[in-house]
Amino acid sequence: MPERFDVIVVGAGAAGLMCAITAGQRGRRVLVLDHANKPGKKILMSGGGRCNFTNLDIEAEHFLSANPHFCKSALSRYTQWDFIALVASHSIPYHEKSDGQLFCDHSSKDILQMLLAEAGQAGVEVRLNTGVETPVQIPNGGWSVLTNKGELSADSVVIATGGPPIPTLGATDWGHRIARHFGHEILPYRPSLVPYTADLEHKATWSELSGVSMRAELTVASRSWVGDVLFTHRGLSGPAVLQITNYWREGEPVVINWCPDQDVLVAWQRDRHSQGRKQLRTWLSEQLPRRFVNGLMQGWPGAEQTLADIRQDAMAQLAEKLHRYSFQPSGTEGYRTAEVTLGGVSTTEISSRTMESQRHAGLFFIGEVLDVTGHLGGYNFQWAWSSGHAAGEVV
Structure with missing residues (x-):
């Protein structure tokens, strides 16, 4: 029995x-x-x-x-x-x-x-x-x-x-x-609450930023989320990334606002007169992680200019890159590191x-x-x- x-x-x-x-x-x-x-x-x-x-x-x-x-x-x-x-x-x-x-x-x-x-x-x-x-x-x-x-x-x-x-x-x-x-x-x-993996282009750039954490807003077709984002050797992790994977579908781009708490263009227009001699790179590094700023501005012709010297159209391009950065994940780390099943x-x-x-x-x-x-x-x-x-x- x-x-x-x-x-x-x-x-x-x-x-x-x-x-x-x-x-x-x-x-x-x-x-x-x-x-x-x-x-x-x-x-x-x-x-x-x-x-x-x-x-x-x-x-x-x-x-x-x-x-x-x-x-x-x-x-x-x-x-x-x-x-x-x-x-x-x-x-x-x-x-x-x-x-x-x-x-x-x-x-x-x-x-x-x-x-x-x-x-x-x-x-x-x-x-x-x-x-x-x-x-x-x-x-x-x-x-x-x-x-x-x-x-x-x-x-x-x-x-x-x-x-x-x-x-x-x-x-x-x-x-x-x-x-x-x-x-x-x-x-x-599918796996969810899981880090993103980056394509080869991003992986090469972002691996140098591995360990940098910063506040950002991530948006997919159906949802936005603000929170900490962590750069890894494989791609992106951190609470905001894990949250947004609940709503992301494979093939969708993720739009990232790297500076969600203020409009960079408006801040530049405010400070260009009072802090005109300050180098743009230095000014941005007061608001964002220095390693991130250096990576963002690598090879950019206006990187060494001052707030007073940089042209408005060039600053508008930089603001667009900061506030509406489009990232196409190659995928996620899958069940290996996912916290849950969706x-x-x-x-x-x-x-x-x-x-x-x-x-x-x-x-x-x-x-x-x-x-x-x-x-x-x-x-x-x-x-x-x-x-x-x-x-x-x-x-």
């Missing part, structure tokens, strides 16, 4: 652990399975090792989905304040970094240890290094789950395996394949209240595997907590 549980959760990440904790606290016998050798690997590496675990401003507008209303129910029933209260109950120190983003003061390990402690208290069992085959629905109700360590059975199976990003941590598209097997539509998915299991036949499949009783999908993607800034973790909690209340 297979070993029997009330609930089997596949995936020991943020959503899976939250679901298991919630179900365990209801007295359910819960087993969490994961093929990795450690739980919560993405939790540990998130936020530069400090885990941006939620955001103070959780609204549906910060999430992308073919059904923008789907996330509202779960987010409203297990809020950021609920998770913050849990963090506080474990005396984990945290701080707001910017734009409502909450980070651990010390380490992401604090969040993972909190979740594992809660799971232990709720009687949840976690088994690692366990490969799982496609679950089989039992005709009279329930599920059979075959693993590399034997057969199991449960009333409910929860798919919490996320998506393909960061395959070095063991991430795969297993959850999407399972959903497709059971007749669910899989919307086209797209995934269609929510059309998933209950927004319980996360249960409307095609197969007792089959649930939570977290990143679903077609719900948050902005950068703790939103994807909050979706994991909220969707996991929603399923955990009913499994």
